[in-house]
Amino acid sequence: MTLKIDSFDTLKAIFIFECQICHIIPHIIEYINMFNWNSSYLKREKDNPYNAKAIAIYFEDYKLGFVPRNENDELSKFCDQGYSKVFEVRINRFPPEEHPENQISIVVHLMHFKDL
Secondary structure: OOEEEOOOOOOOOEEEEEEEOEOOOHHHHHHHHHOOOOOEEEEEOOOOOOOOOOEEEEEOOEEEEEOOHHHOHHHHHHHHOOOHHHEEEEEEEOOOOOOHHHOOEEEEEEOOEEEO
């Protein structure tokens, strides 16, 4: 049996959590409106010296920042087992007038799988 990830559909995906991105990479802010940031992804940083369970949030080759420490405990276990691609990460809030640490909020869903 082969599993296939459906295209993102919030009615079929399971909500996991919503959070603000912490430790936002400063130069990313100026580029945020130039791209469609809705297809972001998670990447574990096991060698991160500040947080052993660190999970970075990326868009293509651009690191946006990190999942907050208080949100990454369980999620890091999934990523460590190779399941980071089953999560859909989307920016759902970007008010430019906010302080950078409060500027970008993401929502994470578990994607819907379907038998072929």
